[in-house]
Amino acid sequence: MSKLGDLGARLHRGEVGYDFIGNRRIWYGLSILITITAIVALAVRGLNMGIEFQGGAVFTTPKTAVSVEQATEYAEEASGHDAIVQKLGNGSLRIQVGGLDTGKSDQVRAQLAEDLKVEEPKIAAELVGPSWGEQIANKAWTGLGVFMILVVIYLAIAFEWRMAVAALVALIHDLTITVGIYSLVGFEVTVGTVIGLLTILGYSLYDTVVVFDSLKEQTKGITKQTRWTYSDIANRSINGTLVRSINTTVVALLPVAGLLFIGGGVLGAGMLNDISLSLFVGLAAGAYSSIFIATPLVADLKEREPAMRALRKRVLAKRSAAATRGDEQDVDGAYDDMAAEPAVVGQRSRRGRSSERRG
Amino acid sequence: MVALTGGMFWSGHTKPRLGIDLAGGTSITLKAKAEPGQESAVNESNMNTAVGIIERRVNGLGVSEAEVQTQGRENIIVNIPKGTNEKQAREQVGTTAQLYFRPVLTVAAAQPPVADPSAKPNGTASPKPSASGKPAQGDKGDKDKAGQGAKAGNGEADGKSATPTATATPQGRAVTEGLKAPSPTATASTSPSAPAKAATPPAPEQTPDPATAALQQKFAALNCLDPKQRAAVGQGVKPTEPAVACGENGGMWEKYLLGPAEVDGKDVDKARASLDPQTGQWIVDMTFTDGGSKKFQKITSKLSQQAEPQNQFAIVLDGDVVSAPRVQTTLSANAQISGSFTQQSAQDLGNILSYGALPLSFVTQSVDTVTAALGSDQLQAGLIAGAIGLALVVLYLVIYYRGLSFIALLSLGVSALLTYVLMALLGPAIGFALNLPAVCGAIVAIGITADSFIVYFERIRDEIREGRSLRPAVERAWPRARRTVLVSDFVSFLAAAVLFIVTVGKVQGFAFTLGLTTLLDIVVVFLFTKPVMTLLARTKFFGNGHKLSGLDPKSLGAKPPLRRTRRTSAPAAGTVEPKEA
Numbered sequence: 001m002s003k004l005g006d007l008g009a010r011l012h013r014g015e016v017g018y019d020f021i022g023n024r025r026i027w028y029g030l031s032i033l034i035t036i037t038a039i040v041a042l043a044v045r046g047l048n049m050g051i052e053f054q055g056g057a058v059f060t061t062p063k064t065a066v067s068v069e070q071a072t073e074y075a076e077e078a079s080g081h082d083a084i085v086q087k088l089g090n091g092s093l094r095i096q097v098g099g100l101d102t103g104k105s106d107q108v109r110a111q112l113a114e115d116l117k118v119e120e121p122k123i124a125a126e127l128v129g130p131s132w133g134e135q136i137a138n139k140a141w142t143g144l145g146v147f148m149i150l151v152v153i154y155l156a157i158a159f160e161w162r163m164a165v166a167a168l169v170a171l172i173h174d175l176t177i178t179v180g181i182y183s184l185v186g187f188e189v190t191v192g193t194v195i196g197l198l199t200i201l202g203y204s205l206y207d208t209v210v211v212f213d214s215l216k217e218q219t220k221g222i223t224k225q226t227r228w229t230y231s232d233i234a235n236r237s238i239n240g241t242l243v244r245s246i247n248t249t250v251v252a253l254l255p256v257a258g259l260l261f262i263g264g265g266v267l268g269a270g271m272l273n274d275i276s277l278s279l280f281v282g283l284a285a286g287a288y289s290s291i292f293i294a295t296p297l298v299a300d301l302k303e304r305e306p307a308m309r310a311l312r313k314r315v316l317a318k319r320s321a322a323a324t325r326g327d328e329q330d331v332d333g334a335y336d337d338m339a340a341e342p343a344v345v346g347q348r349s350r351r352g353r354s355s356e357r358r359g
Numbered sequence: 360m361v362a363l364t365g366g367m368f369w370s371g372h373t374k375p376r377l378g379i380d381l382a383g384g385t386s387i388t389l390k391a392k393a394e395p396g397q398e399s400a401v402n403e404s405n406m407n408t409a410v411g412i413i414e415r416r417v418n419g420l421g422v423s424e425a426e427v428q429t430q431g432r433e434n435i436i437v438n439i440p441k442g443t444n445e446k447q448a449r450e451q452v453g454t455t456a457q458l459y460f461r462p463v464l465t466v467a468a469a470q471p472p473v474a475d476p477s478a479k480p481n482g483t484a485s486p487k488p489s490a491s492g493k494p495a496q497g498d499k500g501d502k503d504k505a506g507q508g509a510k511a512g513n514g515e516a517d518g519k520s521a522t523p524t525a526t527a528t529p530q531g532r533a534v535t536e537g538l539k540a541p542s543p544t545a546t547a548s549t550s551p552s553a554p555a556k557a558a559t560p561p562a563p564e565q566t567p568d569p570a571t572a573a574l575q576q577k578f579a580a581l582n583c584l585d586p587k588q589r590a591a592v593g594q595g596v597k598p599t600e601p602a603v604a605c606g607e608n609g610g611m612w613e614k615y616l617l618g619p620a621e622v623d624g625k626d627v628d629k630a631r632a633s634l635d636p637q638t639g640q641w642i643v644d645m646t647f648t649d650g651g652s653k654k655f656q657k658i659t660s661k662l663s664q665q666a667e668p669q670n671q672f673a674i675v676l677d678g679d680v681v682s683a684p685r686v687q688t689t690l691s692a693n694a695q696i697s698g699s700f701t702q703q704s705a706q707d708l709g710n711i712l713s714y715g716a717l718p719l720s721f722v723t724q725s726v727d728t729v730t731a732a733l734g735s736d737q738l739q740a741g742l743i744a745g746a747i748g749l750a751l752v753v754l755y756l757v758i759y760y761r762g763l764s765f766i767a768l769l770s771l772g773v774s775a776l777l778t779y780v781l782m783a784l785l786g787p788a789i790g791f792a793l794n795l796p797a798v799c800g801a802i803v804a805i806g807i808t809a810d811s812f813i814v815y816f817e818r819i820r821d822e823i824r825e826g827r828s829l830r831p832a833v834e835r836a837w838p839r840a841r842r843t844v845l846v847s848d849f850v851s852f853l854a855a856a857v858l859f860i861v862t863v864g865k866v867q868g869f870a871f872t873l874g875l876t877t878l879l880d881i882v883v884v885f886l887f888t889k890p891v892m893t894l895l896a897r898t899k900f901f902g903n904g905h906k907l908s909g910l911d912p913k914s915l916g917a918k919p920p921l922r923r924t925r926r927t928s929a930p931a932a933g934t935v936e937p938k939e940a
Contacts, residue, residue: 125726143861154850195869203806206851252809255752258745275799
């Protein structure tokens with residue numbers, strides 16, 4: 001059995017016990033590195049803003065034999081502006097021309113129709129003023145702000161403020177990474193991108209919330225026992241929901257990947273592609289952050305609480321005592337099931353395999 | 360669900376209404392521009408008035424189903440389906456020409472006269488009879504003659520002369536008595552300004568160009584009884600040029616020949632209907648802005664010197680004469696229009712004046728032309744992508760969940776069906792249109808929907824791992840899964856709702872679909888997945904944890920409860936475990 005298949009099998013049985021919390025500094029470091037890269041990229045390279053943000057027109061022609069170079073020449077001649085021409089999967093051309101207004105756009109369209117020898121009505125024109133994208137972007141920022149505030153309030157009420165803070169950090173982290181990747185790779189930022197980016201909001205938090213929900217459930221009455229610290233339980237929550245997180249992310253990514261590669265492949269650039277691209281990047285980042293950033297952060301914050309510190313002391317004391325006695329059960333048990341089911345927990349802690357940790 | 364589906368077929372809306380991008384057409388986004396100092400003008404009621412007016416304009420083109428809606432606080436989206444003259448529509452919507460005060464040069468009956476050439480007032484190069492077969496009435500003819508004289512271009516009252524003369528004709532020339540007074544006949548009065556100066560007759564409108572002849576011709580040919588002509592008459596008219604227009608007058612249509620606009624709607628500060636306490640009649644009070652007062656003073660002093668019908672000014676809204684009150688004295692900052700108003704008509708006029716007066720001009724934000732071909736291409740690609748994505752999801756679920764995937768797929772199917780039905784029903788109900796981002800949203804939502812099952816299934820598996828048999832596991836897992844599903848769907852819905860509220864256009868369609876599918880997800884999980892799961896737990900296949908059911912306790916790594924034996928299944932696991940994709 002391959003290593004991957006083995007991991008799959010162990011996931012299937014719910015036996016994975018990776019120490020996410022213990023290695024959190026590695027992941028924090030990685031995230032900080034990525035974030036800094038993203039910010040630097042953004043500062044140095046900026047974003048490749050689409051036509052919506054500069055104003056201009058996008059013409060989509062029917063299927064044509066005219067080459068991209070030829071079409072670029074036509075378009076630039078007709079408009080007097082730089083043109084970006086892409087060949088779409090179905091043989092049609094997508095011609096972007098910046099700095100056109102309504103009247104000029106019609107002229108260019110007519111000229112293009114003549115040059116490309118197609119009927120004018122068959123050329124679709126999408127005309128946008130420079131303020132359109134700006135407005136969408138402004139609305140997006142507003143939406144982002146409102147959403148963040150509401151979610152923080154909601155999470156603070158439904159869970160607690162530490163989780164709200166951690167979720168927020170994870171969210172910002174996801175957005176930064178996504179924007180950074182856009183900047184690095186030079187993908188074009190369009191309205192579709194903004195839509196995709198906004199959708200990440202919901203998705204990113206969705207995953208996080210599921211983990212938090214499990215964490216909240218498992219830490220009920222945590223101070224009444226001395227077997228596990230908060231971090232231990234947080235770790236188990238992540239591991240417990242890992243299968244779900246992986247499955248959900250895979251299931252969510254599959255249709256998006258379909259949109260991205262198939263939709264994009266058939267049609268070339270377009271709104272489908274823009275949305276799915278940012279979704280794809282954001283989804284992956286969201287899954288990562290809910291596991292490696294959000295929950296460890298909560299654990300970090302929680303461990304600062306006096307009650308949790310006291311608990312940690314008690315747990316560690318008990319463990320060292322147990323270790324001197326040569327009883328390995330408790331150490332092992334840290335990654336096992338919950339105290340709520342003592343019979344099961346006691347029994348399952350004998351399982352040999354769970355002590356074998358993957359790194 | 361059955362009821363909903365039934366409703367869909369019953370109502371006959373079996374297909375979602377396709378958005379403009381899928382059906383083809385033109386989508387125009389207008390943004391209200393607030394003039395400095397008048398920011399409060401961009402408010403809901405003004406936006407709604409604007410929508411009404413734009414709607415009249417667009418649908419005046421003969422477009423059915425054109426949609427004009429406000430979106431957000433300051434946007435108006437105009438969706439014009441395919442089959443429309445898109446350029447014309449764009450001009451229609453884009454122009455902000457709304458309200459003008461134009462001097463009346465001529466008034467005539469609604470339809471062009473025919474039959475009797477001698478009665479034909481405007482022979483000007485247009486001997487062709489118009490479609491309307493009605494001969495003009497005598498007095499109308501007179502009126503036409505009278506009016507005609509006002510314009511250059513027809514030297515002779517009986518328009519046999521086909522040559523337009525380029526000489527400007529003083530306006531005050533041909534006046535015929537016995538005109539039917541346009542009502543609401545206004546006796547505008549109560550001006551605080553100085554009384555009329557003994558002004559010299561105002562300079563005639565200088566329009567010594569061939570356009571005048573064309574205008575005369577147009578005027579002659581105009582038939583205001585024809586709604587199409589009525590709609591077309593105001594198109595592309597520049598305020599600085601004379602124009603022809605139609606106006607309804609006490610239930611009768613009349614046509615007007617109008618001079619260039621002297622005052623425009625922006626000059627009106629406010630206007631409102633009120634009941635004159637003295638006469639008990641409805642009147643419309645207007646207040647002009649400073650600049651407007653000066654202009655209005657100029658035009659009224661000029662007009663008050665004129666005889667019928669040129670002592671009238673026409674209030675022209677989008678090319679239609681709304682009212683043509685007579686001027687009796689020079690007016691300035693304040694004016695009153697009185698006449699045979701009903702409360703409704705007075706209020707309407709007040710609104711119209713106010714609207715024109717408001718600095719609510721629109722900037723065209725974007726004009727999207729989408730050909731139907733492109734739309735269907737995109738839809739097709741979207742659907743293909745969705746189908747492939749779905750197939751991959753199915754494959755993954757089948758491999759991972761085995762028999763359980765049956766429930767998952769059934770639930771997904773139900774969810775998809777519900778989404779479709781709701782979309783079809785919401786089309787006519789709230790104007791929901793399936794556009795490309797909405798398709799995208801629906802595809803993305805597959806993930807959200809599937810997640811609920813995954814959460815539930817994993818909970819059930821957890822329970823089984825703890826050694827329970829399936830039936831109690833299903834029941835015990837449910838409350839915990841339910842909470843998780845609710846909490847996470849809430850977050851997802853919150854995101855969709857916020858997006859929907861704060862954004863515009865394309866983004867909104869996407870957010871709406873996302874929100875809708877999130878809600879449906881809850882419905883499906885509660886009312887379908889859970890009951891079906893409970894039912895299936897009673898079957899032998901699932902209940903006994905068949906190897907292919909996805910609930911095989913052995914392969915899940917469960918241990919029999921309360922027996923302290925080592926699990927023996929581990930070595931065998933490799934043969935039955937699915938691979939991680």
